[in-house]
Amino acid sequence: MSRRVRGTVFLLAAAVFAVFFALTCTQLPHFGTADHPYGARAVAAAVRQHTANAVSSVNFDQRALDTLGEESILFGAVLGAVVLLRRARDEDRAEPAPRPVLPSTLLLGAGLLPVTVLVGGYVVAHGQLSPGGGFQGGVMLATGLHLAYVAADYRVLRRVRPLAVFAALDAVGAGAFTLLGFAGLIAGGAFLENVLPLGTFNQLASGGLVPLVNAAVGVEVASGVIVLVAQFLDQAVEIDEPAQDAGGRR
Amino acid sequence: MSVLPFLAAGWIFLVGVYGMVTSRNLVHAVGCLAVAQSSTYVLLLGIGYRRGGTAPVFSDIPVGTPVVDPVVQALVLTDVVVGATVTALLLSLVIQIRKRTGTVDPEALTDLKG
Incomplete structure (x- = not known):
């Protein structure tokens, strides 16, 4: 065409x-209408389940099964990227050389890394109370770790990021979500039913199953993004293209 | 104009598709797909908006305050996550295409192989 x-x-x-x-x-x-039948019911259900953050209540309690599917998509995409970007037989692995870094960049990165990781952990842990949750906090945790690459160099990043551990954590997080779902079945309810004690409204331990599912998602998203970014960084930093066929290979 | 936010979403979608149709670079095409997809965020949040409503988080406001629709916000969260993973997967496909054929121009990828 x-x-x-x-x-x-x-x-x-x-x-x-x-x-x-x-x-x-x-x-x-109409845009801005006061009539939101689904929203009103979701808010009422969130308050009934003692979850202050209604969005988290929808995600991890009311339609947790959908979130399980969403999390599986994330897991599958990470797996697909790992398979697609694995080192081919004719590619060489070059050891990246350390490069000079501006002292101010190093200072800022070293100072911000623990702060970013701490804020990420806070956002995951308070997913049932304040805006945020496993998905948002997980991405913050993963990007915070990569400040080591921006501020120092690739070899420092490799030291703070044991890839095999995070690949395993990715699978653990995805599996933990499913296992938490079985808690409902064991207690005589439905899959992913919120069967835990609901706790006091607006306290850290409230919402029953929500904080646990939230934490599982946080672990999975953080390690999934780390593994994903590692594949792309490998392509850019470590893998040498074969030099003999710059014009295309069959 | 109470339909303007919805029309804006349709416009963003068409801009993204236009970019994909005319793209000469697969990385650019993936970016355009992300633009087309982001129209759904605007549409969903526009549908869930409630005039005078605040965020559906009751940690610092009394229960019963008018809030915007939390259901569509949760849907947008799903949308963002799926969009990001699809972008990552497509970009790794682009890297593989570049390795196998030496080009990222979709016009140059005319040969059937296999």
Whole structure:
């Protein structure tokens, strides 16, 4: 398909989409409406389950099964990236050489790394109370660790990031979510049913199963992102492209 | 104009698709896919918005305060996570394509192989 034909096809399709989308938008509930039937029920259920953060209650309690699926997507994507980016037979692994770093960068990175990891841990631990949770805090934990790469160099990062441990933790986190789901079955309820004592509203140990599932997700997301970024860093830093066929290989 | 936020979401989607259609670089195309996907965040949050509502977190506000819809916020969270993982997976595919064929221009990838 030539570029011109493709552009015409796109314009036609975009016009059809634009017309029908705009028509549909006029039929939606008004922007800013006070009438949110699902939202009102979800908020009521969150308060009933003693979970101050209604979004966490929806994610880890009311529709925890969906979150299990979402977490499996993350796990599968990390696995796929690891398989796709593994070292091929004809690629060489070069030892990255240390590079000079500005002292101010080093100081800022070394100072911020523990702070970022601490804030990430806080966001995971308070997922049932304040904005945040396992997904957000997990990403913060993973990026905080990579300050070691920005501020120092790759070999320092490798020391603070034992990849085999994090790969195992990724699987442990994903498995722990499923196992926590069986707690409901053992207690005579449904899979992923919130069967633990609900605790006092707005306390750290409240929401029953929510903090535990939240922590499992935090571990899985943090180690998943670390493993994922490690694959891309390996490509950029460690793996040498074969020099003899720069113009393409069959 | 109470439909303007929804129309903005449709516009972001079309901009992203336009970028993918005209893309000459697979990394750029993956970025455009992320733009097209981010239109769903705008649409979902627009649907869940409630005039005068605050965040659906009751740790520092009394229960019963009007809040925006937490269900769509949870959906957006799912959306963001899936979007990030799909982007990562597609970028690793691009790296493999670059290794096998030496190009990231989708126009140059015309040969059937296998």
